[in-house]
């Protein structure tokens with residue numbers, strides 16, 4: 013249960029709402045109990061009047077007595093209806109406050125988790141799979157909400173009702189009360205057991221459901237592979253099998269579900285029979301009236317659901333505690349990579365004004381762009397792979413450095429250290445002679461235009477994908493999604509210029525919708541080389557001080573590569589740039605080249621000097637020249 017303490021801050025936040033809700037629960041219960049007493053008075057009155065009427069057999073006044081009786085009965089009826097309406101109003105208000113509070117807390121909790129997820133570093137995402145992350149922010153939060161809303165509402169309801177009803181019942185007749193209450197704990201226990209089983213079954217149905225969706229999703233994202241390997245039939249059979257599991261699990265759930273209501277009805281029935289049986293004896297003995305029996309039957313009905321809900325609520329709370337524990341487990345993880353000096357978190361109100369205080373990008377901001385690796389080593393914590401081994405180099409502001417190496421040499425790792433996806437495990441990474449950790453993360457990253465090796469584009473228009481690189485706060489500049497209009501700030505001009513620099517402009521203009529062409533799930537698929545170039549445009553539109561290209565020309569032919577490089581060198585003027593590649597043709601124009609091999613710097617120098625060294629560089633060069641000629 014300790015895990016649920018995390019929610020206390022939210023209870024505090026919505027305390028007035030919850031307090032008002034509690035008052036409504038009390039009021040709605042009071043108006044639920046009064047009718048029972050009205051019914052008792054009504055029945056007793058009718059019985060008395062009928063008795064008096066019998067005595068008056070043969071007298072004229074009998075008619076007037078009967079008339080009064082009918083009128084009184086009608087008044088009682090009206091009174092009961094009025095009470096029921098008032099109870100209804102308070103029940104409505106109770107749900108309006110407590111259930112809405114639970115939805116608000118759910119909203120806050122989801123935002124809290126998402127914010128936290130975004131702060132966590134890459135190594136966290138390596139360790140945990142996406143499905144797990146999604147579950148905790150959706151299903152687990154839903155379970156916690158079930159605890160927040162229904163569980164709390166029914167508990168308050170139960171306590172209030174119990175106190176009010178039991179006291180009234182004992183006042184009427186203690187013996188009858190005890191007999192009537194006897195089956196109820198049993199009811200509660202039975203319901204706990206049934207709902208526990210139900211929850212367990214529905215969990216496994218849920219789990220199977222998500223297996224099914226993963227299966228379907230994978231089948232469709234891998235549809236090319238699936239079709240070309242002619243695996244449709246096999247996949248179809250596998251799907252049928254998974255569906256079969258799902259069906260069986262659902263059937264189990266349905267069976268237990270079907271048991272739920274009959275069980276409640278039976279135990280309520282037992283209570284009602286006891287009231288009439290034991291109560292009847294009491295009436296015969298003259299200790300209570302018939303009206304009391306009617307009153308008791310109403311009480312039993314009032315008490316049934318709240319007492320039954322003890323069992324239900326218990327299992328809800330248990331599930332919520334388990335879910336909240338899973339959520340807390342992630343919330344407790346602190347990001348490995350964070351600011352040494354506190355900077356505004358995303359989502360803080362102060363964000364926008366603080367963002368404007370960041371160094372203006374590219375416009376002679378805080379960063380000059382000197383990058384230095386001083387004896388840097390890096391060990392991947394999970395695999396223990398030593399990806400970088402005592403690497404040292406300096407890139408002066410405005411100069412370009414190329415990193416060449418075979419696959420697995422550690423090139424991408426080197427890039428991730430500059431954007432602080434990871435921190436070096438040995439040595440120091442310095443920017444402008446200051447340790448990289450001293451820069452606020454947001455300021456550092458907004459000064460870097462990073463083109464990652466695995467291109468990721470959003471399901472959005474090409475224009476928006478490129479404009480994503482602009483660092484201005486998104487809200488006011490956000491284009492109208494429905495029309496695909498471009499954000500006014502930065503303007504289409506900037507997007508088009510970036511596209512031209514990345515030699516993707518002509519390609520884009522060939523699409524009927526040009527820059528408004530949608531990408532991804534809702535749109536077209538770009539070729540590998542086109543994607544890379546959109547990704548480059550996204551990086552250079554930032555006007556960053558440091559450009560970081562991780563193998564971003566691997567999918568374009570050497571001719572286009574020449575063209576892009578020609579443009580890039582113009583963009584790269586005045587900027588520090590790191591070009592990572594395994595192709596000599598990409599790196600040969602750089603001011604300085606290092607050749608990485610197995611995490612170590614094997615050779616370094618300019619293109620000419622490296623050719624003179626007659627080592628790994630020359631070997632790669634000759635091999636690649638040969639490949640070009642063969643093509």
Ligand SMILES: Nc1ncnc2c1ncn2[C@@H]1O[C@H](COP(=O)(O)OP(=O)(O)OP(=O)(O)O)[C@@H](O)[C@H]1O
Nearest residue numbers: 138392395397399418419420421422423424425426
């Ligand atoms: N997240 C990771 N966890 C553990 N080991 C990793 C991780 N990423 C890379 N490695 C390992 O680190 C080494 C260097 O990888 P890196 O991605 O830096 O190579 P690369 O030079 O970029 O190769 P490529 O040219 O194929 O992109 C490899 O042996 C790789 O298996």
Ligand SMILES: [Mg+2]
Nearest residue numbers: 423424465563
């Ligand atoms: Mg790589």
